[in-house]
Amino acid sequence: MFMHYFALALVLAAGLGYHMVSRGVPDGGNRFIGVGMAYVVGFIICIICFLFTKQGSLAQEWQAISWHYFLIGIMVPGVEVGFIAMYHSGWQVSKAALTADVLVTSLLVLIGMLVFGEHLSLINLAGVLCCFAGVILLER
Template sequence: MKELIYYLPIALIVVSNVFYNICTKSTPQTANPFLSLFITYLVAAFITLILFLFTGLEHNVMNSLKELNWTSLVLGICVVTLEFGYITAYRFGWNISVASVVANITLGILLIPVGILFYKEILTPNHLVGIGLCFTGLFFINR
């Protein structure tokens, strides 16, 4: 049971990412991407407000706001640029089956030094083999 709970967040990420990429790829070419994102974030804001009210009843809003730091602001910027990047990539002709793979492998490779330097993560020989395979995959997928 503990192992199942461990993988549930990853399953949520994967399922959400499938629908995320389908929706992003299906955003009409003629739609203004920023208006599309604005509507997206209105829906997201409504859902997160409902979830906050449902799960955060033991805290009041002011105390919860005091617990936040700079990360919420920067994450907001990152989410907008991430979404705009995907919309633009698909509009420029990237295939849905390739864009996310290239972006996520590149992301994983770029986060390796971040994990090592800032979070004291250790690379094992298996990790190094996997990283090598990622580089090989990027080479072949972009040919």
């Protein structure tokens, strides 16, 4: 149960920090090299965390890595540069993440149903519609 709430707290803290820092990125410079530098720092932090959490040798841990992490690596720069570009194009920090997250989540609901056979109740679907209504009300 601890990990359940710790994971949520980690996402919340990192997400808040991420958007506050992304909003403050100055204009100018190549955003892709900036994001790349951020991931070098992230890599170093991951190596340090790995050293404290490893369960086997580096070779064993390396062999257990899924190819999905490669795909995540392809997607991440788009998310990072996309949010920075949203903020630089005038999106407010209070609206950008919410709008993007509601749209992504809504598409994931559809994908979950069509690809993974997930089922949603009517109340779940009503919640999705309320999210859309919230995004529309934000723009008013």
